[in-house]
Amino acid sequence: MEGFEGLVVNSPTQHKSGARDLFSILTGFVVSAVVIGVVVPRFLPSMPFLGKKSKQRGVPVEVGGEEGYAIRNAQASELIESPHRDATTVAALFEQTCNKHSQNRFLGTRKFIGREFVKAGDGSKLEKLHLGDYEWQTYGQAFVRACNFASGLIKLGHEVDTRAAIFGDTRAEWFIAFQGCFRQNITVVTIYSSLGEDALIHSLNETEVSTLICDSKQLTKMTSISSSLNTIKNVIYFEDEGISDANECGSYSNWTVTSFSEVEKLGQKNPAHPRLPSKNDIAAIMYTSGSTGLPKGVVITHGNVVASTAAITIVLPRLYSTDVYIAYLPLAHVFELVAESVVMAAGCQIGYGSALTLTDTSSKIKKGTKGDVSVLKPTLMATVPAIIDRIRDAVHNKVEEKGGIAKNLFNIGFKRRLAAVEGSWFGAWGLERMFWDNIVFKNIRQVFGGRIRYSICSGAPLSTDSQRFINICMGAPVGQAYGITETFAAVTVSEKDDTTVGRVGPPLQSCYIKLVSWKDGGYLTSDKPMPRGEIVVGGPSVTAGYFKNQEKTDEVYKVDEKGMRWFYTGDIGRFHPDGCLEIIDRKKDIVKLQHGEYISLGKIEAALISSNYVEKIMAFADPYHSYCIALVVPLRQELEKWAQEAGINYNDFSELCGKNEAVSEVQQSLYKVAKAEKLDKYEIPRKIYLAPDPWTPESGLVTAALKIRREQIKSKFKSEIEKLYA
Structure with a gap:
């Protein structure tokens, strides 16, 4: 590097x-x-040894609902619901921040200079970008653009009681479109840009989206599935320099296809009076890239968003208008969306990049061109x-x-x-x-x-x-x-003066965390010295449920006798004496082996991923056997380096992965890591299979957030699993 x-x-x-x-x-x-x-x-x-170990970060609290052991943040006896009294919606928070910091830098995008394609060793073409300095918009300019976009939507014919979807990569226009929709109380459906066609069709049809906002590069995909989409009338695309426009798209459907800048101009000429939301109105329906089946749409209110934003802001170091945040993770993911909401609320600067252009050696950076962080110098x-x-x-x-x-x-x-x-x-x-x-x-x-x-x-x-x-x-x-889409991210964040490892901190001030005993798994709130159980989260950041899926909503969301809403996460945790939470397991990952031992597949994977040879790993246990196995996607560079040093001859990477010597080398590495992580003998995979091809969202084997999809992997590698257990 x-x-x-x-x-x-x-x-x-x-x-x-x-x-x-x-x-x-x-x-x-x-x-x-x-x-x-x-x-x-x-x-x-x-010096950290002076008094830190005795600091109480979370304290017990009496709550309603199912019996359990509950903790609140030690700094607040009452849950916070918004940054301040007048910011009870995303629209209000955005407007107030833009007015306060109107002349300050807000959204930055790198100047596009050019692109070229170079031939890789396997004959494929790799795109390389030549990018310049960041060009900035102020808070005041961003607010005007959001207002213009909102007015343009109305003039374009978007009906205010229907939904708009954003299907694109992280960029300034994504955030402006998101905020612009709220000026007219339009619910935004967020969809991962890497979502497969079936899941995309399901998400758009289920929410009856009438306006789709997407990257120009997604237009080809949209036209190919247009016959399967029932409600879309308008398509708005983000322009990209060096990429042809969408003039030809209209010939494939009855859609009205318009560029983002054209919608802004339309709104500027035809301003519409704002139609602002209330606290309980739905801000977004966020489709999670579920590890099984089709994605579920999580219904997120404006109150959920501002509660999480307020709570996370409190626990971070003090933020200044001179702070610069690098935005490159997917905005359709709750983690990036809440992060940008927090830095926006503090009046910070947001510079947009991508995971493929992040550093000087990133795959899409042209040789001699600086990566995003080298130019931006984020704090x-x-x-x-x-x-x-x-x-x-x-x-x-x-x-x-x-x-x-x-x-x-x-x-x-x-x-x-x-x-x-x-x-x-x-x-x-x-x-x-x-x-x-x-x-x-x-x-x-x-x-x-x-910096x-x-x-x-x-x-x-x-x-x-x-x-x-x-x-x-x-x-x-x-x-x-620690957070999930169903709580709009905010559950815990470790505090800045806490130097311990392996924990995720105390509850944020927007929620309570309750552990509920799971007897089948052997996790009890009466366990000593630390209570254990399923993590249940309650408070104003807990979302409204799953869109058009009342059965699943009733399964994992509960309202107690005091009116507080709780979400059952399925994760297993334990509380340390100072009130900090540690995630130790997941209910769905527990398997009982033939001789009665319970093993956690997630625990095994978390331990073995630290092997130098492992890119991805999925542990698997058949309850009719006494041992577990593992499917491993090896780090190609590391395995090929070992093969060269060991004098192993092979024609391609697939052949290398099939060689007994390579399998043995990786398995020995896993064994050493397992011993270092103190896994029990029955938790160490007895046999492994090396999968030569990467697991990507496009292949359907991992989610857009790169979490493994067990059922899909089990199905694809069914024969390999059977051979390992033969």
């Missing part, structure tokens, strides 16, 4: 005398820094464990390649900083921390622009190694978040 060549600045690795001099200076510096850190009182307040970032894991592995691989003094300095610096983060008296603080940051970690931080001061991570468990990597190499706290 490029960008780490200066990992150790001007280190005299070529001369032994230089190395000795450097280590002498380093030793003296370290000793001095430690002495100063102990002697000088001003360094002591910053705030939302991320998912997979991205952190890849960056961490790339850094460690680069350090191993350099070897010598560079490797020694990195390891020493990492250990010193780790000791400090974990509360050791002998950790690197004060002047010594400055030394390590500038000599060792500065260049690593440039991977994300060099990240806070990141939030969600979507899957974050490993201890990855969390410490962010803390030390990026020099920033990382908030582990």
Whole structure:
């Protein structure tokens, strides 16, 4: 990975005398820094071992509904429902923020310079983009655009009591369209841009969408399924420079096809009086890429959105109008949507990018062109464990390649900083921390622009190694978040002064969390020393249910005798003594083996994913057998590197995955990781199958959020599973 060549600045690795001099200076510096850190009182307040372990973050609370063990945030005796009294809807919050920060930067998009296609080794063509600096709109300009778009929708003929859907990648116009719809109290249906045709047709027909807003590149897909869509009348597309327009689309259907900018111009010439929503009106129907069957539409009210926004804002470090957030995750996913709502409410700047152009070495970045973060230099970032894991592995691989003094300095610096983060008296603080940051970690931080001061991570468990990597190499706290679409994301976020790992923090101030005993799984609220059970969430952020699916709604949503709405997550958690939650299992992932042992497939997968050879993994257990197996998508680069070093001959990657030597190598790696993670013997997969092709949303084997779809994978690999158990 490029960008780490200066990992150790001007280190005299070529001369032994230089190395000795450097280590002498380093030793003296370290000793001095430690002495100063102990002697000088001003360094002591910053040390994590002073009082942090005793801080109470969540406290028990009496609640209604099913019997269980409930916790609230220790900082608030009452649940908050909005950022302030007058911001009870998304429309009101957006308007107030835009008025307050009207002259400040808000939405940034990189200037498109050009694109080219290069031939890959397998003969396919790869798109490469040449992008320039960010071009900005102010809050005031964004508000005017949203109002114009709303008026344009009405003039275009959109009926105010029907729904509009957004089916496109994350970009400024997505957010403007989203906010614009609320100026006319139009419910927005959000759909992943990677959703398959069957799920797309189901989502649009079920919600009876009359206006579809999509990327220009999606128009071909839309026209191919037009005969299956029953209610769409208008199609509005986001223009993209270098991509032809949609003039030909109209010949395939009875739709009115219009560009986004044309709708804005139409609204500017024909302003419509706003028709603003109320707190209980439906803001969005968000289709989740469910792990089984067709996606479900979660009904989200304006009250849900502002409650989550307010609660998350409180737990983050103080946000400023000078803060810059990098937006690249799917806006159709609740995690990105709530993140952008939070930074918008604080008056921050949002710079848009994509996962394919994020860094200087991203797959769509033309050689010589900077990635999004290098140009934007963000201070705030939302991320998912997979991205952190890849960056961490790339850094460690680069350090191993350099070897010598560079490797020694990195390891020493990492250990010193780790000791400090974990509360050791002998950790690197004060002047010594400055030394390590500038000599060792500065260049690593440039991977994300060099200015990240806070990141939030969600979507899957974050490993201890990855969390410490962010803390030390990026020099920033990382908030582990737990949330789901059905609670509009907000359940917990670990607090910025909490340096523990493996936990997701206390309840946010917009909800209570209750654990309910699950006797069949052996998880009880009476368990000592920590109560355990199914996680149930109650409060104003809990959504209204599933669209046109009352049976499923009644199954997992309950209203107690006090009128509070609760959602049963299906996740298993336990509360630590300080009130923080730890996710330990999932009800659907529990399987009872032949001899009576219960195993958690999710637990096994979370442990084994840290193997250097694993890209994706699905554990499987047949209750008629005494052991489990695993299907593994190997990291191609790592497995091919091993094969080259081991002298293994093969014609293609599929052949390599089928070789006994490769299977044995990956299985040994899984065994070592399993032992390190303290898995029991029956939890370690006895046999594995290496799947050479990646699991993608397009293949239907993972969701748009890249979570595995068990039933689909089991169906596709039915014969392989049978052979492993033969």
